[in-house]
Amino acid sequence: MTNHRLTTCPPRQxxxxxIRRGPMENIATVLISxxxxxxxxxxxxxxxxxxxxxxxxxxxMFIIVSKFPE
Amino acid sequence: MSxxxxxxxxxxxxxxxxxxxxxxxxxxxxxxxxxLAWIFLTSIKSPPDSISYPxxxxxxxxxxxxxxxxxxxxxxxxDYIQSLPPPTGTCDEITRSRNMVIAxxxxxxxxxxxxxxxxxxxxxxxxxxxTFAAYGFSRFRVPLADDLxxxxxxxxxxxxxxxxxxxxxxxRQFGLSDTALGMILLYTAVNVSLxxxxxxxxxxxxxxEYEEAAMIDGYTRLQAFWKVVLPQATTGIAATAIFCLIxxxxxxxxxxxxxxxxxxxxxxxxxxxxxxxxxxxPAVAAGTTIFLMPILVFTIILRKQLLRGITFGAVRK
Amino acid sequence: xTDAPSTIAERSAEVLVRSTPTVIARRVRGxxxxxxxxxxxxxxxxxxxxxxxxxLIWAVYLSFTNFRANRPNAEIxxxxxxxxxxxxxxxxxxxAMQTTAHFVFWTILLQTVIGFSLAYLIxxxxxxxxxxxxxxxxxxxxSPAVVGNFWRFLYQPxxxxxxxxxxxxxxxxxxxxxxLGSVSLAPWAIIIxxxxxxxxxxxxxxxxxxxxxxxxxxxxxxxxxxxxxRQFWSITVPMALPFIMLAVLFRxxxxxxxxxxxxxxxxxxxxxxxxxxxxxxxxxxxxxxxTGRSSAFAIILFVAVFGLANIxxxxxxxxxxx
Numbered sequence: 032m033t034n035h036r037l038t039t040c041p042p043r044q045x046x047x048x049x050i051r052r053g054p055m056e057n058i059a060t061v062l063i064s065x066x067x068x069x070x071x072x073x074x075x076x077x078x079x080x081x082x083x084x085x086x087x088x089x090x091x092m093f094i095i096v097s098k099f100p101e
Numbered sequence: 102m103s104x105x106x107x108x109x110x111x112x113x114x115x116x117x118x119x120x121x122x123x124x125x126x127x128x129x130x131x132x133x134x135x136x137l138a139w140i141f142l143t144s145i146k147s148p149p150d151s152i153s154y155p156x157x158x159x160x161x162x163x164x165x166x167x168x169x170x171x172x173x174x175x176x177x178x179x180d181y182i183q184s185l186p187p188p189t190g191t192c193d194e195i196t197r198s199r200n201m202v203i204a205x206x207x208x209x210x211x212x213x214x215x216x217x218x219x220x221x222x223x224x225x226x227x228x229x230x231x232t233f234a235a236y237g238f239s240r241f242r243v244p245l246a247d248d249l250x251x252x253x254x255x256x257x258x259x260x261x262x263x264x265x266x267x268x269x270x271x272x273r274q275f276g277l278s279d280t281a282l283g284m285i286l287l288y289t290a291v292n293v294s295l296x297x298x299x300x301x302x303x304x305x306x307x308x309x310e311y312e313e314a315a316m317i318d319g320y321t322r323l324q325a326f327w328k329v330v331l332p333q334a335t336t337g338i339a340a341t342a343i344f345c346l347i348x349x350x351x352x353x354x355x356x357x358x359x360x361x362x363x364x365x366x367x368x369x370x371x372x373x374x375x376x377x378x379x380x381x382x383p384a385v386a387a388g389t390t391i392f393l394m395p396i397l398v399f400t401i402i403l404r405k406q407l408l409r410g411i412t413f414g415a416v417r418k
Numbered sequence: 419x420t421d422a423p424s425t426i427a428e429r430s431a432e433v434l435v436r437s438t439p440t441v442i443a444r445r446v447r448g449x450x451x452x453x454x455x456x457x458x459x460x461x462x463x464x465x466x467x468x469x470x471x472x473x474l475i476w477a478v479y480l481s482f483t484n485f486r487a488n489r490p491n492a493e494i495x496x497x498x499x500x501x502x503x504x505x506x507x508x509x510x511x512x513x514a515m516q517t518t519a520h521f522v523f524w525t526i527l528l529q530t531v532i533g534f535s536l537a538y539l540i541x542x543x544x545x546x547x548x549x550x551x552x553x554x555x556x557x558x559x560x561s562p563a564v565v566g567n568f569w570r571f572l573y574q575p576x577x578x579x580x581x582x583x584x585x586x587x588x589x590x591x592x593x594x595x596x597x598l599g600s601v602s603l604a605p606w607a608i609i610i611x612x613x614x615x616x617x618x619x620x621x622x623x624x625x626x627x628x629x630x631x632x633x634x635x636x637x638x639x640x641x642x643x644x645x646x647x648r649q650f651w652s653i654t655v656p657m658a659l660p661f662i663m664l665a666v667l668f669r670x671x672x673x674x675x676x677x678x679x680x681x682x683x684x685x686x687x688x689x690x691x692x693x694x695x696x697x698x699x700x701x702x703x704x705x706x707x708x709t710g711r712s713s714a715f716a717i718i719l720f721v722a723v724f725g726l727a728n729i730x731x732x733x734x735x736x737x738x739x740x
Contacts, residue, residue: 056732063725070722071519079515080506083718090725097728114542123544129536130553133614137556139579140568152577154592230462237458241451249463251731256470258727260675262696263716266703267473267480270487290469293462322454353563353678354696358704372567372682382571389564400559404552407559408622412664415734416626 055096062089140393143386151382166383168192169376170209170391174201176377209388212370216392218281219366220349223288227345228338230289231296236326238297239304240312250298254413257294261354269359281364287355292345295413299344302414303337304330340406343399350396367392474720481713488707501714511715513690514698520605521612521694522673526666528613533620534662538654540621541628551625558618566679569611573597573683601691604684608692611679616672620665627661628654630740660736667730671723695719 048054066086069078114122143151145162148169174196182202188194196203234253238246268287269278277283311333312325320328331338357369371388374381400407408416449457481501483494505511536554540547557565572580573596581592597607631654639649677696680686686693686701699719703712 060729060732063729066725067722070515071522073516073519076507076509076512079512083502083506083721086721086725090721090728093725093728119542119544122539122542123547123550126536126539126544126547126550126554130550133554133557133618135579136565136569136572136614139572140565143571152574154577154582156577156579156582230465233458234462237455241455243455243459249459251728253462253466254731255724255727256466258671258723258730259470259474260677260696260699260716260719260723262675262677262699262703263477263719264470264473266709266713266716267477268469269704270480270709271473271476273487286465286469290465293465297462321449322451323449326454347559351561351563353561353681357563357681358700368561368563371564380571385568385571389568392564393560396559396561397556400556401552404555407555408626411619411668412623412626412737413734415664415738416623416661 050099052096052099055099056093059089059093059096062092065089137393140386140389143383144390146383146386148376148381148383151386163195164191165195166381166387168195169381169384170374170387171207172196172203173205173207174199175204176201208365208370209367209374212365212367213391215281215360215364216350216367219284219288219364220346222281222285223292223349224342224345226285226289227292227296228300228342230293231300231341232331232334232338234293234297235300235304236330239301240309250301253294253297257291262358265355265358268355272359279360279362279364284356284360284364284366287359288349288352291352292348295348295410296341296345298413299341299410300334300337302409302417303334303341307333340403340410343403344406344410347396347399477713477716480710481717483710485710485713486707487703487709497710501711502718504711505715505718510690511695511698514693514695517605517690517692518674518676518694521609521676522670524609525612525616525673526669528609529617529620529669530662530666532613533617533665534624534658536617536621537624537628540625555618555622557615560615561678562615563678563682565615566611566682569607570598570683573607575599598684599688601688604688604692608680608683611683612673612676615679616669620662620669623661623665624658627658630661631657660733660740664730664733664737667726667733671726671730674723674726675719 062085066082066084066089069082069085072078142158144166145164146157146160147163147165150157150160151166168191172192177200179200182197182200185197185202188197193203237243238250243249272278272283277286307330311329312322315325315329316322351368352366353368356366360366360369367388371385371392374385374388376384403410482496482498484497484501485494486492540551569580572578575581575596576593578592578597580597581595584590584595585592595603597603635653635657636649639653644652675696676694677700680692680694680697681700684692686697696719699712699715702708702715706712
């Protein structure tokens, strides 16, 4: 149990896209929103069926990527 | 009103635009007040007046609604009423004029009392726990602080019905269903999240230097917390307490699912008030008026802190 | 608490155990900072674990079984993912979701438009604006259940004030329409009450957004001779947008869970035209007593709200930085 806080590191140049926080968080946000639209849309039952999967994936992803440094 | 001076003349609205804006806002305010005014007016109407068409604005006020709210009555023959000793109070008189006699007190005050006990009990606990936790998060490096804070916040966002299913089973298991203690614990858990977030904001604003100075003077951390931080945070604690109180006072979903008898609160009781042949609207209005009064007072006290309260302390004006 | 396999739970318990000897050792001379930190935070976490997380885990467990709360002694058998499959393929629940969406969409649209307009007008700072702002704020502090219950009286076809006012201005006879009893009007009856109640909320947050815009930006625009229309769309709206988003997200989460008002105004009726997700859930759980299935449904709603809450906190932090 160290006293280090999991916050931003000093900026390092050229971190690969998929382990940077900002863009990945946006992807997760889009996934959650998509899940919501699927839950709410009146057109296709199949989309409703898979809305939980999208929401769950988005939420889990959000929690994970929010640990990534900027 | 500091922005109103010559330096800002460019962005200062013209008098005409101010007047138009004022007129629209005041009109909106008056329209939104109509339902509330109607609740009050209905509470001092007699039952026939309350359901007359067109709705009556001019009528002779009566306390019948309040009498009906506080009592249960039984219908009697005029002869029987004649034979009774003279009425002892206003309510007695009104009831007898409707060919009824008062049979006993209604459940309104006990339910109101439940609301008071549960609201104040849960507020006290939530603010107590919340103050400590907020101080902990504000002053110390807590591992995973952000996750813990989010976890605390997310508990408030859960849909009440979804939470109520397992709580219902759990309370049944532990004998907490329909008890004031069960409701106090539940509301404390919901309110503590708001309390932590709000109070953390208030404590963050108290400079650390105050405590550090006190500790240099030989106070321990706990003494510094007690003698320096708490007095500084009084306003914040009071505002937080009122927010918790309002939530617990207003809550309906948990109350209606988890209480039915002895621990029922006023919000789940008021809709069940019925008279002879349908809802007794003056009595409902009377119950509603009494129930809403404290909140009106609180809203006026809190008006400067409202924004902070509804955004979990994020927006501080 | 041992059957709560939450990482946070385990960690906080672990730390508490570790710090206990320190607590005793330092009792006389005052506690160490870390001991105080955990001493202060643990009660809150413990309460939330007991009242929120433990029941939640129980609900997750129940959602994989055929348990029924009205038959507590019947044998509980696991059914795997079948409850979730049923809920996610049930056309009735799908329709309840669409009803919810309908409410969420219209209440948010109306509340944002009216709330933002009001905030914009109040920001003109006319005389007495502080007083009238307080008056406008009153409805949102009241109990949705108690006030919603009274709106049922205002909506009475013959005697209700609402019908009377509508007929006064439009000439339609007041007994010719039933706000709560007709299939086409009942959803709007609820939307009107919700908008009446929560527009002040959106207004208050929008007002904070408008007041956070520094004057010098408008002054600069004035120097550049930007028209008022242009200033509104290229300064006012974008600068207030994070605040509007915050209000929209929070109202979205709240109205997704909408229960009190619907329960008291229509109870989901007429038919099931106003049956929102929470009402369906209440029926499944507390009237049909399909506890396992309704737990699965509850978890689905919970995941949805949890996802939105993540976005909400992100929006909250964005506003905080201002």
